[in-house]
Each structure stands twice: as structure tokens, then as C-alpha cells.
Amino acid sequence: MPLLRFYRCYFIIFITVLCSCHAVAQDLFSFVEKKFNLQNSAMNSYDIHSEKGKRTAILFNGNALKIKDFSIEFDVTPKNSQSKFGIIASYQNSKDWLYIGCDSTSDVLTHSHWNLRRPHAKMLLDKDIVKFYKDFKRHVMIKLEGTVVTVYVDGEKIIQQQADDLQTKAGSIGFMVHNGGAVHLANVRLSEIKPRAEKEVTALPILLQNKELEVTFAKEYPAVIQYTLLNRGVQVDGMQSNKRTFSINGIEYQGISIAKKQGEQLVYQTTLPQIKVSFDTEFSLQGKHLQMQVTNLKETGTLKVKTLAFPNHDLVRIKQSPDAQLSIAHGAEKDEYFRLSALVPNASSKSASIAILNTKQVAATILSNSIYNAEQIRYRTIEHHGQQSTSLFSEEWIIRGIDRKILPLPQLTVILTEDSNQDGQVN
Numbered sequence: 001m002p003l004l005r006f007y008r009c010y011f012i013i014f015i016t017v018l019c020s021c022h023a024v025a026q027d028l029f030s031f032v033e034k035k036f037n038l039q040n041s042a043m044n045s046y047d048i049h050s051e052k053g054k055r056t057a058i059l060f061n062g063n064a065l066k067i068k069d070f071s072i073e074f075d076v077t078p079k080n081s082q083s084k085f086g087i088i089a090s091y092q093n094s095k096d097w098l099y100i101g102c103d104s105t106s107d108v109l110t111h112s113h114w115n116l117r118r119p120h121a122k123m124l125l126d127k128d129i130v131k132f133y134k135d136f137k138r139h140v141m142i143k144l145e146g147t148v149v150t151v152y153v154d155g156e157k158i159i160q161q162q163a164d165d166l167q168t169k170a171g172s173i174g175f176m177v178h179n180g181g182a183v184h185l186a187n188v189r190l191s192e193i194k195p196r197a198e199k200e201v202t203a204l205p206i207l208l209q210n211k212e213l214e215v216t217f218a219k220e221y222p223a224v225i226q227y228t229l230l231n232r233g234v235q236v237d238g239m240q241s242n243k244r245t246f247s248i249n250g251i252e253y254q255g256i257s258i259a260k261k262q263g264e265q266l267v268y269q270t271t272l273p274q275i276k277v278s279f280d281t282e283f284s285l286q287g288k289h290l291q292m293q294v295t296n297l298k299e300t301g302t303l304k305v306k307t308l309a310f311p312n313h314d315l316v317r318i319k320q321s322p323d324a325q326l327s328i329a330h331g332a333e334k335d336e337y338f339r340l341s342a343l344v345p346n347a348s349s350k351s352a353s354i355a356i357l358n359t360k361q362v363a364a365t366i367l368s369n370s371i372y373n374a375e376q377i378r379y380r381t382i383e384h385h386g387q388q389s390t391s392l393f394s395e396e397w398i399i400r401g402i403d404r405k406i407l408p409l410p411q412l413t414v415i416l417t418e419d420s421n422q423d424g425q426v427n
Helices: none
Strands: 011-018 029-035 045-049 054-061 070-078 085-093 096-104 112-118 121-128 138-145 148-153 156-162 172-178 182-192 203-209 213-218 224-229 234-237 245-248 251-254 256-262 265-272 277-286 289-299 307-309 316-319 325-330 334-339 350-352 354-358 362-368 377-384 387-394 411-418
Touching: 045 054, 045 172, 054 085, 070 085, 070 172, 085 138, 096 172, 121 148, 121 156, 172 182, 203 256, 203 265, 203 277, 213 277, 213 289, 224 411, 234 316, 234 362, 245 265, 316 354, 316 362, 325 350, 354 377, 354 387, 362 387
Parallel strands: none
Antiparallel strands: 011 029, 011 054, 045 182, 054 172, 070 138, 070 182, 085 096, 085 172, 096 112, 112 121, 138 148, 148 156, 203 213, 213 224, 224 234, 245 251, 245 307, 256 265, 265 277, 277 289, 289 411, 316 387, 325 334, 325 354, 350 377, 354 362, 362 411, 377 387
């Protein structure tokens, strides 16, 4: 993922726009060009502010920055506590652009509001408890990939949402404040996200097996292909294909994984050469449970791991059928139940505190020590070679806390159970 630093930009365009907080009939841009030599890294900082009822934006101009999918990282220090700042992307002209940002520091329930805006409309992306207060610096990363928006603040993911009407296209990128917003921005870095094709997984010739469960693993990535419950021969699927990437601090890197049998464990030794990080992923069986844990995390370069994830890990997956069901809990707030036939394939996974997949023959769930409160599990519905299915995997793990100390490394358990009383019912 090549890094496009802002010293490759040649112009900064300051834009002031008449606006309201909601949809507007017309946006009027007035341009004032100012030329900078951004090869001087000390100039990679910007102060922008707007008056009430207006927008001010900085566009980093130049063909090198006309990209579609990207991640942008920056330090932001608000000059007041109103928020109302974000990125501007896919900029074509004054009537065709996209904004993603924090538009409210706190509602009556103390949640900040993140919105997606276009010149004539806006939509709420999500709410979160993270605040932006005057003179308090935070580090933000925003990713746009296809129709999926992901936001990190101080190394922790606060938003991952699919916006079906996003329809991003290659265009200019920059920052925007509006309606009284004022911020200082520094340490800006932009990375283009280039498409990576998924590859079919191939089976490793090494199995893990006990008296109750047999598990087949992928050859080149720490993942499961299939489970077989030996009592009645019921099979449950795992991963079909993947990009063989690992997410470190919200950025995906290609990894090299080598699997070895060590006693009763299967151990994948993974290296990420681009950032000089390595770790082991250990799998073992206990009854009808598959246990996974990450060990031996090493950082031999300058990068320190704050978060770690196995993107779209699909640890357990059930195909669509008349009796297949997904049951999820969102903390103590609500429970939901879905027939898999009612779910549609989605580019983004969703979160839950508890998620259970089942048919009349088998049920499966995952327990994870991810500390994202009430969002420890992710689920998604996919279509592969014309067959639709729904899978479960873990939310990413926070590896370092705000004190930079290492937290407990990732652990999870896949739990499988058959129809024990053979009545063909979920009870």
C-alpha cells in the first residue's frame, strides 16, 4: 500500500462555502489559491476555521491525489469544542464532493455525531462517546473503501459502516470545517487502498482431531476450512477465500504464514515484512471447542502494534437453507433473530456482543477476549460461487492501552454443538 505524502501536492485551495447544518439548495464556492512547497515536512500542518453558516475547506490538489479508496491519518487539535470538522473526498467541483466528519461534540446522551455529507444532503453515520474538546489533541484515521467507511480515534475503531449511497469516485482530497468549526491539523499522511483480489483457500494436510471434533485448516493463512462433529458426521464450514492480509492499526498488510504441528497444537508463524512485525497463531481442541490464541508478538521495526485483526476471518460459516438462522445480542439493549434467507450480501461486516448461527442439526458461536464493549463479535453475509452464507469472526483486538502497555493478547473460542436430543428443534 504505497504512501502518498503531502509533499507530492503542489497547491492548496482554500474554499469558503455558504451552507446550513442540513441540506442546502445551492453551495457557492469562492476560490483563493495559495501555493506551498510541501517538501518541507514542517509545513505539514494547517489551521483552518469557518464562520457561522459557512464552510472552509483545504483541497490538496494534483493528479497524484485524485484517488478513490484511501486512508488518511492526522492529528487534530480543536480550537473550540464545537467539532464540525472532517475530510472532504471525491471532490470534482463545487457541486460534487463528499464530506465525512464529526459534526457534534455531545448530544443529550453525551454521544458525538459523525455524518456523511454531500452538497445537498447529509446522513448520520454513527454516534460514539469519543469527544473532541478545545486544545485536546487526538489522532484520527478515516478509511474509505468501496461503500465502507471506517473511523479510528487514538488507535481504536469507533465506526465501521456501509453507506450504500456512498458511490465514491476518484477525486481531490482534503479537510473541511463548517459553521464555526476551527482546528489545527498536523502529521497528515495519506495511503491509497488498492484492490486486492481474494484467493481460494487450500487445505493444509495437517488436521487437528480428538474424539469429538476434526478440523481442517487453510494452508497459507491461520484460518479454518471445515469442522466435522464426529458423533454424527455433521459438518460446518469456515473460510472459502481471503486476501491473506492482517490489519495492524487499521491498515491491512500482506503476511507470510507457515503452519507447523507442535504437539497437540497447530501453530502458524506469521511475518509482516513491510512493518517488521511477527506473531504466532496457535490452534488447539478441547472437546467440541476450537481455541485460538496469538502469542510471541514481536516488533523489530519502529511501528508499535495498537490493534490487530484478521479481516473477514469467517471462522465459522453456515450456508443459507430454510432452517438456518442467526441470533444476535447487542449488549443488554436488544436481541435480534434472522432467517439467513432474509439476509443480503453486504460489503461490510456488523458487530454484536453475542452471535449464534444454527440449523436444526447444529449451532455455532464464538467467544472473544476483544475489549470492544458489546461489539466483540462480527458477522457478515456473503455470496460465493452463487451460494449465500453467513459467517462469524472476532472484532479486532486492542493490543496497547492508552498507557502504551501491552494488554492480554488475542484469544477466542469457537463453540459447536449438535442436536443432542435429536428432536430437530432449537431448544
